[in-house]
Amino acid sequence: MKQTPETEQALERAIQIAVELKHRYVTPEHLLLAMLECESFYTLLKELDGHPKRLQKNIRKYFEKHAEVWEKSEFAPVATNDMEQVINYAYSQAEVSGREAVDFSHLLAGFLALEDS
Secondary structure, eight states: OEEOHHHHHHHHHHHHHHHHTTBSEEOHHHHHHHHHTSHHHHHHHHHTTOOHHHHHHHHHHHHHHHOOBOOOSSOOOEEOHHHHHHHHHHHHHHHHTTOSEEOHHHHHHHHHHSTTO
């Protein structure tokens, strides 16, 4: 199954954010931060009376307090179990809904399916 271009970019950006922040693991929070960088998702949240800037700020604060910084100069961050669950759930949602590609709505469903979301 394919991904929409925005979804593909967000998944790649999540990894890039983890690398930039020297995080050993890629988490759903990295993916959400990457999605918030996408203009269409950012705008959608604002239209739904969300607070995307506040959410971005809170995710970054969370990282400062809780994310493990990896000091190795070259590394490839690893997806956490939660990240894999989000992606797997998104793919299954896209498939059962008859979609040709995974989009942000499927990723959001994956976030909401996490036990502690």
